Amino acid sequence: MSAVLFIVFVVGLAIGVPIALAMGGAGLLALAIDGNLSLLSVPQRFFDGINSFPLMAVPFFILAADLMTASGITTALLRFAGAMVGHVRGGMGHVNVVTSVMFAGISGSALADAAGPGAIETRMMAKSGYDKAYSAALSAATSVIGPIIPPSIVMVIYALTDSRVTVAGLFLAGVVPGLLMGLALMAMNHYLSVKRGYGTVGTAPGWGVRLRALWRATPVLLMPAIIIAGILTGLFTPTEASAVAVFYALFIGLFVTRTLNARLICRVLLQSGLVTSAALIIVSMASLFAWLLTLLQIPQAIGAAIGGMTTDPVAIMLIVMVFVLLCGLFIDTLPAVIILVPVLAPLSEQFGIHPLHFAMAIVLNLTIGLATPPVGGVLFVMSSVARLRLEELTRAILPLLAALLVVLLAVVLIPSLSTFVPGLFGYAR
Template identity: 40%
Template sequence: MELALQTGLTLLIVFPILLLIGIPIAVTIGISSVLAILPALPWENAVFTAAQRIFTGINSFSLLAIPFFILAGIIMNNGGIAIKLVNFANLLAGKLPGSLAHTNVIGNMLFGSISGSGTAAAAAMGGIMTPLQEEAGYDKDFSAAVNVASAPTGLLIPPSNSLIIYSLVSGGTSVTALFMAGYIPGILWGLGVMIVAFFIAKKKAYKTTKEKITFSQALKVVLDAIPSLSLIVIIIGGITGGIFTATEGAAIAVVYSLLLSMFLYKSIKLKDLPRILLEAVNMTAMIVFLIGASSIMSWILAFTNVPTYITNLILGLSDNPIVILLIMNILLLVVGTFMDATPAILIFTPIFLPIAQSLGMDSIQFGIMLVFNLCIGTITPPVGNTLFVGCRVAKTKVEGVIKSILPFYIAIFIVLMLVTFIPQLSLFIPKLMGLV
C-alpha cells in the first residue's frame, strides 16, 4: 500500500507540472510513469519495461480499426457528404421553431456517427449551418452553442474510436455490444439539445424554414442522402451481423467513402489523396503514441496496486452506490475539462472500472458513462477542442458561446444522470440483440 501511495503521489505531482510547462501529453505520460516506477525498479529495468509496454500496448489487431476510421472520417469531411446530410436533416426538422438549429443537431448526429469525430462534425456542420442561421436572423452565439453542444454525439453513436479504445483497455468488452449501447444515450443527448433549442427559438421567435418542399424535392433529398446514410447501415449491420469485425468494417468504410467521394459526388480528386493520407497519418501517429505511452502508466498502476488503493479510498467515503457514482462522474467531468478523451480512457478505465463493477455496474454501461463524461469535456474549457473549433468556424468569441451553451450543459448533464442510474438505456439494445 505504501508503494501505491508513493506511485500515486509521484504521478499527481509530476504529471500536472509537465503539462503546465508545455510538454506534449503523450511524452508527459511516459516521463511521469517512468519516474513513478523508479522506487520499485532500477533505472535500466524501468526504461526497458516502459519500452516493452509501449510495444505491447499498440500490438493489437483491434487498434487497426482506429487509423481506418480516422481516414474514413477525413475523406468524408472532404468529400461533400456533409451537405447531403444537412439537406436530409433539414427535411426531418420540418417546421419546428428554430428548424435550422434542429437541422444542425440532426446533421451533427448523422455526420458525427459516420465520421466518428465530434471536432470534424463541428467544423463541417458549423461551416454549412452558421451562414444559413445568420441569414435567418439567428444569434451567432446561439448558433455556435447548438453546433458545439450537439457535435460530440458522434462519439457515442457508432462507429466510435473512443469505444474501441475502451474495449481494448477494459479487457475485451465487446466492441459490437458497446456500439449498440451507444445509440440510445447518443440520441438522448441530441434530443436534449433539441428540446433546449426549441424553447429558446420559440422565446426569441426564430423563423422556421420558409420554403415549402414538394414531394419530388423531398424524394430527391432522400435519394441524395441514401448513399451517405448507407455507410452506417453497411458498417454497423456488417459488424452486428458477424459478417466482418470492427477492424474490417473500418477498412470497408475507407473504400466506400472514397468511392462515394471520388466517383459519385466527385468532390475529391486524385491529387487530393496525398494531403488526406498525410492528415490521417499525423492523427493516427498521435493517437497510437498516446495509447503506447498510456500503456506504461496502466501497467505501473496495476503493478503498484494503485487502482485497489483508490477503490478502497472511494468506497470508504460512502457505502451508498448513488453517492459513489456521483463522485466518479464529478471526477471524470473534471478530468475531461483538461485531458483529451483518448488518454483519459486509457488512464482512468483501470482505476474506475473495478469500482463500478463492485457496485454491480456492467462494463458496457460503465464504458458508455465514461465516454459520455469525456465527451462533455470536449465542449468545456479550458481544453475543449470541439468548443474552440465550433467558435472558430462561427467566427465568434468563446465567452459569448459559453453563456449561450449553459442551458445545453444542463440538458446534457440530466441525460448523463439518466445514463448513469438507468442501466437499460445502455443495455437494452445489446440485450435485445443477444450481445449481453
C-alpha cells in the same frame, strides 16, 4: 514514485505541455528517480500500447470520415435535415442537430464533426439571423454526439482497455443515448429559439422534396448500417469494418458524388495520417501512465476509498460520474479512457453494475468533457472556425451543456438506456 508521477503530470498540464508528453514525461521521470525498474520498460510499454489488431480500426475510421467529408456528403445531409425539420421554430438549429446525428454514424469523432459539418452549420445559422456565439456553441455541443452514435473511436479504445465489453456491444449501447442527446439539444434549441426570437415558422416542404433529399442522402446513411450489420452478422470484425468503411467512402467519392481525385485523396491521406499519429502517440504514452498506476495499486486505493463511502450501486455510479466529469475538464478523452478505466472499471464488477451500463456512462461523461473548458477540444475548434473568443463560446454553450448533463444523469439512473439494444443482439446478458 507515485508523488513524482502525479506532480510532474499535473505541473505539465498546468504549464501547457501537450497531454501525451505530460504523461510520457511523468512516467519516464518517475521510473528514472525510483531506479527499481529498468528504463527499457518505457519503449516496451509505448509499443505494447499500440500493438493491437483492434486498434487498427482507429486510423481506418479516421480516414473513412475524412474521405466522406472530402466527398461533399455534408451538403446532402444538410439538405435532407433541412427538408425534415428546417421549417419549424429554430429550424436551422434543428438542422444542425439532425445533421450531426447523421454524421456521427460516419465520423466517430467529435473533432471531425466540429471541423467538418460544424463549421458549415455555424456559418449557415449566423447568416439566418442566429447569434454567432450561439451558432458556434450549438455546433460544438452537437459534435459531442459523434463519439456516441456508432462507429466510435473512443469506444474502440475503451473496449481495448476493459476486456469485459466488446466493440460491437459498445457500438450498440451508444444508439439510444446518442439519439437522446440529439433530442435534448433539439428541445433546448427550441426553448432558446422561442425565448430569443431565432428563426421563424415556415411552410413544410412536400413529401416529394423530402423523398428526393432522402434519396441523395441515402448513400451516406447506408454507411453506419453496413458497419453495424456486418459486425452483428459476423461478416467482419470491427477492425475489418473500419477498412470496409474506407472502401465504401472511396466508392462514394469516386463514383457517386464524383468529387474525389488523386490530388484530393493524397491530401486526405496526409491529413488522416497526421490525426492518426497524434491519436496513437496519446494512446502509447497513456499506456505507460496507466501501467504505472496499476503497478502503484492506485486503482485498488481509489476503489477502496469509493467503496468506503457507500455500497449502493446508484450512489457508486453518481460518485464515479462526478469524479470522471472533473477529470474530463482537464484531460482529453482518449488518455482519460486509458488512465481512468483500469482504475474505475473494477468498481462495476465489485458492486454488480452491468459493464456496458458503466462503460456507456463513462464514455458519455468524457465526451461531454470535449465541450467544456478549459481543455475542451471542440471548443477550441469552433472558436477558431467562428473567430470567437473562448469566453464568449463558453458562456453560450452553458445551457446546451445542461441539456447534455440531463441525458448523462438519465443514462446513469436508467441502465436499460445502455443495455436494451445490446440485449436484443445478445451483448448484454
